[in-house]
Amino acid sequence: MSEPEAEKPLDFIRTRIQEDQQAGKNDGKVHTRFPPEPNGYLHLGHAKSICLNFGIAQEFGGLCNLRLDDTNPVAEKTEYAEAIQDDLRWLGFDWEDRFFHASDYFDQLHSWAVQLIKAGKAFVCDLSFEEMKAHRGNLIEPGKNSPFRERMVEENLELFEQMRLGEFPDGTKTLRAKIDMSSPNLNLRDPVIYRIIHQEHPKTGDKWKIYPSYDFAHGQSDSLEGITHSLCTLEFEHHRPLYDWLCQNLGIHHPQQIEFARLNLNYTVMSKRKMLRLVEEGRVNGWDDPRMPTLQGMRRRGYTSKSIRDFCEKVGVAKRENVIEVELLEHCLRHDLNLCSPRRLGVLDPLKVTISNYPEDKSETVDAVNNPEDPDAGTRPVPFSKQLYVDRNDFMEDPPKKYFRMSPGREVRLKYAYYVTCTEVVKDEEGNITELICEYDPESRGGGTADGRRVKGTIQWVDASTAQPCEVRLYDRLFNKPDPEKVEDGGDFTDNLNPDSLEIIHHALVEPSVTEISIGQAFQLERVGYFCLDSDKAEDGKKVLNRTVAMRDSWAKINK
């Protein structure tokens, strides 16, 4: 890392922030925030926003706040609030003492509403949902003024106070900003800024019967926290004029809202609403199902936070709609895992091997390298004896041309152990292969011989008497279409669910040292993939291994 930082090209947001900073705007300070609503679990899309906001703060010598946008007590739960903090910490970000809630500002927000009323810029409206909708006009036609738009300030003040006191039922009155019912931007057609909701709030209890809308809370919260750059996704672009209007008309610090395109990943859905459906309909086993793109699911699957951060950096930031290929995510994952995962031996589909010329009562251990990428990781002893198991797909009785694994008469290397040659194939009455009889070369201990003879194939194995049985869960993409939304008329995204996204292997065998691995710890089963120990136990009490991601497999590709 002594390289002089090659200046990386900046995305449009960083370019703009850099310009602001160099121009001395906000006294050169940069302050961002990550503002999730606590109404669901964080997912990969949020990770992009998190990395952006915290990353930028770090790069520009600024700070990033965590703020829960809890303006709607109907949808929000403390359970989510806690999970959000947990995920954020896991991802590797620290907001120190800057943990806020939009609800911290309810008093201030309320007095700003009063200020607007006094200035004749807000009014209490008695229109029902339907009436308001009818008055709003539509995309091409302007709206009509509410009949309550010209209420006197005193009356508005009194009515708003009664709303606050809970004297009206939900939905009967709203406080609206008085802007322009003919604006081509529907958000400026006298938007509702306070609504009546008789609902306890997780933070403020029963103090409030009225709650500010997103538009009336978000920008002002940013303002109160001294946010300089308020980064959000594209769908808020039309809200920016309102954001600006409020800051101006309230005469408060005015952060700059900048919108960017949200993250999309192919073969998956990235919306809370759709994920909720998957969970509620039992298409997955909860929010932390390892197939889910939630941070909790990915974490359980074995994704490292580093790989996710790396991914978020690599996808970049721009304003155009994008769909990232999952291969990039998997690349980042494997790249990190390759560097840090200890290697172990295991077979998913055990096929018995007996070494005919190996002494009956002998057993020994061979030294296996823990991580070829990290010499400091050292080696470990792995038991070896006459009875072994190899993976069934590492043997072919009648192999194609470029197959270098085991087949009758072909010498292969049992990794870290010996060269063996299959001399006999044992079958049952139905012709299924039940056992391989092999001969080994005692001179090849450790996996090499003095004569330097070339042995192309190397396969993994486990010692029969010491191997640990376990359950292995193999995951595949949740959807079998790159764009799960692409469906026949009348269908929906669940039609594209991949029926084979979870495959359970009940009788896998792994070398004994795997039992020392703790829950969540990543390791590699050589030639098979990266795994981690799940918190679940199998029905029969065995340990459960999640396959995080398979190894890249160029042999499988050749065969396609």
Place this chain on the structure above:
RNA sequence: AGCCUGGUGGUGUAAUGGUAGCACAGAGGUUUUUGGUACCUUCAGUCGGGGUUCGAAUCCCUGCCGGGCUGCCA
């Protein structure tokens, strides 16, 4: 339909009036006690049409295409 916004290889993202680059994916190869990793080579792009300019992905005009907007959700 109106308004807003965007369009660079298969995917994502740079280049902001001066050699279209990087990453992933694909193809080929070298190394290898993981058909892994690493490394090398290679394929492939400025939405169309006009204009301005010595020179345009970049500026102008126009067309086409994508996305967003008609919650008292965020």
